[in-house]
Amino acid sequence: MTHAQTALKMTAPEIKAAPDAIADAFDGFMHAFDAFKEANDVRLDEIERKLSADVVTRDKVERINKAVDEQKSMLDQLTLKQARPRLSGGRDGAARGEHKSAFEAYIRRGDEAGLRSLEQKAMSAGSNADGGYLVPEETDGEIGRRLAVVSPIRALATVRQVSTPVLKKPFSTSGMTTGWAAETAARTETAAAGLTELSFETMELYAMPAATQTLLDDAAVDIENWIASEVEIAFAEQESAAFVTGNGVSKPKGVLAYTAVANAGWSWGNLGYVATGAAGAFSSSGPADVLIDAAYALKAGHRQNATYLMNRTTQAAIRKFKDADGNYLWRPPAAVGEPASLMGFPVAEAEHMPDIAANALAIAIGDFRAGYLVVDRLGVRVLRDPYSAKPYVLFYTTKRVGGGVQNFEAIKLVKFSAS
Structure with missing residues (x-):
């Protein structure tokens, strides 16, 4: 066979x-x-x-x-x-167990007394019934770990946790200038380093799963795991789309939302691209050359940590390419849990990357840990609403997330165009 x-x-x-x-x-x-x-x-x-x-x-x-x-x-x-780690394992500490019990009482019966008492002890602000209550550490951590697997850019990028609505980050766009001089020659003043400030605002991401009171009364149901399961896909899909194509209005700014310019004319604040040489297709001669050109458009320090990013359809087209010796450029994972590779670089699948089409920026390659920043505001909140959709109880679950490019030279794009 x-x-x-x-x-x-x-x-x-x-x-x-x-x-x-x-x-x-x-x-x-x-x-x-x-x-x-x-x-x-x-x-x-x-x-x-x-x-x-x-x-x-x-x-x-x-x-x-x-x-x-x-x-x-x-x-x-x-x-x-x-x-996926088990939520029921590895708990220690009386405070954590007390928070879990109080949170479960709030979810199942709407009993706020335990959470009010705990959060008054912790002197936390903005944690009343109107704003919702912070979920226990295990639930917050579970959601974060699952998103790291489901959302490819979150897994590749740098993730920062903040306690304020905006993260401001200084970035040096150019170093100090230097010069050579003879022992007794005059020294002229050199230019100072160029600094710019990047701001990353966190936006509210929400999900609102519903449950019947009968389900909540069932002691066999793991409430923490149920909430994490309900919101993980909703959060992950929204994040994944925003990190790729988000316009920065009430959502993170995605990689493809920044101005793309031909790499020969690249400047800070834009992302450089390499054209395939054919509108809506790879070049008929040497179709894989553009993949090599895009990889080597990166500086060596970023290239050694680079990952290709594309959707499944684009990857299927590239899977057919061979090198001059007849070897396939796309290689399957070497082991379970490892990524596929393309010319020695890992390949990450992001289904929100565009398909191959005229002028589409369908492939990105870069050191995403250096190039893209995801900002998480601490805490996932849950507000219990038993009134708006009777007989269901709604759980308005929110987290605040931001994101954007932080180093414009660490990411390059492939554009399916003649030039």
Whole structure:
């Protein structure tokens, strides 16, 4: 049986039923990728011999390419599920247990007495019934850890926690000038370092899950885990979109919201791009050259920490590229939990990156830890509302998040245009 036949016969139920789901999913993904290489090699051979590939072969390649994406998605989901820490484990300290008990009483019955007492002891401000109550440390930490896995830019970027609405950060755009001089020659005054101030405002992100009182009365339900599960996807999807395309109005400013200029004319405050040489496509000759050019548009210090960022559709197109020796440029993960790589650089999938189209900035590469800053204001708040949607109890859950580019030379883009 060929790799292609194995990949097409592999199904999600079979993988889920296996004793070690993640190991089986990884094996299924590797089988699918081997099948893709086998079919794509046939396609390339047909193009070389006949200047075009058979329709059947092209369809087979696309079908298996889609199977590779599905297997990778399944593997990512299983890895994410395994990575989630248990909220019930590892608690210590009487204060933490007291806060958890008081928070649970508030969620289940609306009993605010325990939280009022605790937060008066802590002399916290703005934590009354009108503003909501801070969730216990375990719940706040759980949401943060899950977002780091679900939201790709959050996982790559620098994350700062603040206690104020705005983080202001000075940045040196140019160093002091220096000069050479003979032992007895006159020394002229040199220019001072150039400094600029960047401001990152935190914006409110909210979710409002609903539950029946019957569910809340059920002691078997883990309330903390339920809240974290309900809000994690809502928060992660909104964050992921904002960090890529957000316009900075009531949301973080995304990477693609900044002005993009040809890298040859790059200046501070803009992001440089490298053009593919063809509108809405890779160049017909040397299509992978633009990926190399974009990587080497970065300074060495940023290039060694660089990651490619693109969506799944763009990655599927790049998966077909080979180097001069016939080796595929895209490589599958070496082990479970590790990213795929492209020419030695990790690849992160961000589904809010645009598809390949005319003038689309569909690929980014950079040292995102140096280049992008995520700002979290401390605390996730929950306000219990049993009145607005009877018979349901609403839980208005909020956190404040900001973000934006902090180093404009650490990120480069690929633009699908002629110039």
